[in-house]
Amino acid sequence: MRYAYAITAALLAGGGAATFTMQQPSSAQVAQNAGSQSHGPLGGPASFADLTARLSPAVVNISTTQRIKVQQQQNPFAGTPFDDLFRQFNGGGGDDDDNGGGNSGSSNGKPQTREAMSLGSGFIISADGYVVTNNHVIAGDPNSPQSKGATLESVTVTLPDRTEYKAKVVGRDQAADLAVLKIDAPKPLPFVQFGDSTKTRVGDWVIAIGNPFALGGTVTAGIVSAIHRSIGSGPYDRYIQTDAAINSGNSGGPMFDMAGNVVGINSAIYSPSGGNVGIGFAIPAEEAKPVVDILMKGGRVKRGYLGVSIQQIDDEMASALGLPKNHGEIVGRVEPGYAAAKAGIQSGDVIVRVNNQDVTPDNSLSYIVANLPIGSKVPVELYRRGQKITVTAIVGERPPEDQLAGQLGNGNDSDNDGTPDSGAAAQQSKAASSALGLGLQALTPRIAQQLGLSASIRGVVIASVDSSSDAGSNGLKRGDVILSINQQPVLTVAAAAQVIADAQKAGRDTVLLQVQRGTQQAVYIGVKLQKK
Known part of the structure; x- marks a missing residue:
């Protein structure tokens, strides 16, 4: 996973577009910029004054003035001569609410309300x-x-x-x-x-x-x-x-x-x-x-919604999928009960066109769908395991943002018996690990519990990472779980090795991994294979 500089200001952007019209306010007053010509003078201005x-x-x-609830630091000096000093430096009061019971007052370790300004x-x-x-x-x-x-x-x-x-x-x-x-x-x-x-x-x-x-x-x-x-x-x-x-x-x-x-x-x-x-x-x-x-007008902005989490496709992912660069977005998760699920769209599908509009970095899937009429039937063109298909989706209404924030996926629900690999499969697994630059092992219930993963997560866990490999450069690390490779679920190390071997036989130098890290939403990463 490649990271860029952080955005340092609050950044929710965009919004639903509509037919643009210029309207004068109902007031009889004249705008400060009324009567302005549509184009400014040519050349650089002599002055902006x-x-x-x-x-x-x-x-x-x-x-603005806001009230913010913050967690007070627990007082390690409660009941000691340093109690009052600690409370002075942490905003505590002078007298205890428990009448000298040895605690540092009702604020000790409890949420407090403070005033903040922006x-x-x-x-x-x-x-x-x-x-x-x-x-x-x-x-x-x-x-x-x-x-x-x-x-x-x-x-x-x-x-x-x-x-x-x-x-x-x-x-x-x-x-x-x-x-x-x-x-x-x-x-x-x-x-x-x-x-x-x-x-x-x-x-x-x-x-x-x-x-x-x-x-x-x-x-x-x-x-x-x-x-x-x-x-x-x-x-x-x-x-x-x-x-x-x-x-x-x-x-x-x-x-x-x-x-x-x-x-x-x-x-x-x-x-x-x-x-x-x-x-x-x-x-x-x-x-x-x-x-x-x-x-x-006191209204609420309504936007179209399919019910998918999506990810842009980088060059490595495009190479792994055999698709053109800068075209389409890959589906990470399909929310049950929403338009995409009803249309048969699946995790791993690459959506390339919606309602006859190409999905590109400058025209994202979210942007296209947000501006579609709610309830309209639209064709969705996508690639699934190399095959191009078209489904029809009925555009739904985007839920409130706070509701969407809680809709995080937990991976697929396939079964995994955790059976260790042996014999010829072990040799193939070793070759696959070498090609990926990753050491893989079965995701057993015990390991899943140690990693804090949901019991429904199925895949193979990364046991080691070659820092010189492309997988290492992409930020993969020990404890990450690979859910699928080239859009095929991998429930065992042997299954993962077989997909890698098939990719190598097909002359592919890049594979697409679906990776789960802890409780975060799974993401897709294109990884170049190391040559033998």
Whole structure:
């Protein structure tokens, strides 16, 4: 498993797309960017000052107060002279609740509630005070353990003139990482409008306005570095990449084109250190606006869903499967009772086309399905063990994100008697282990228990790894369980060896492994075979 630099900001992205239309707000007020031409002037701008002066009044700072439950550290000095000192350094009180019973009070080792604050940016989209920002600005990073126990207490919106308003959360969508707030001001507010980001091209000038590091209104400029960028942050990755400086606190702020249109919402950075390195990401207006329109009306965003966990196919996996590069995604797990299961889609299938749309890195399966009408019948083209077949699926509705988070698979349910290999099979097993660079052994119930695996897991366990092998380079390690090789379940070491031998006879230099690590969801990894 290859790893890249970590994304250092909260990163749920994308969202369902819809037909894009430009609409004037119902208010009689005129937008700060109203009447802007669809294309800015050719060549580099002499200055961004006039554009900034016109747009900045609609960009706001957002701060939140949250209550977070944290586990207090157990007091190792309870009942000793060091009790009070420990509690002073860990936020404990002076008097014990048990009237001198020798404990360090009711907080010792028990969950405590603390106040936390977050800062971000946003922008006003109507004269009557609707504000757009990222969901993670008001809810925290959904992948953070602290955010899972957080309760939002209040949201404050600060205008450029330092006027503060308490904001109401009108709607939020975790999958799209978008939220809509509402503030009540005594007079009409300056606002900006979404532009048509489908016309945005690589190389176009853009400016970002936001609240980095709580410094207040800050303007940076750059160009569009890429479009439709996937960064592995969520099922709907389709970012605009820019080299305009984006830092912590810029989240939720607008990205403008040279005509003053909002073409993106700054959401994430790619950085080894947490600071700006010239790689920032914004949710395109074409994705954001339909979601915002629904949230403003108090609605809930509905997306299509098949009920599969999927994985992109890298070069090694494509080679192992005999498929073209950058085409299709492999099914890791099929959720029982959902559309894919009803259509007969299986784990290990490679889905290459849905509703006559190719599945590619720039047009993922999740993105295609999310935008299909719920209840529609669509053809799904896939490869299964080298054979191309087409099934028909009825698109379902995607469940809430918190429900999906609990739907993790436990592997296949085949039987495994754990019988050790012997004789000729042992020789074949040795050859297979040498080719893979892995030492394999049967997954017995005792080993499964030691590894903390579900009793339903069936496969062979990795006993050793040759660090110089491709398997070692891919991050495989002792204790990982191989569920299948080249989409064939391997219940014994002999079965694994036979699949490897068959691949070598067919002239294949790469095999596809389905690997389970602990309680994590199984993944597919392409591994090059070592030559004899």
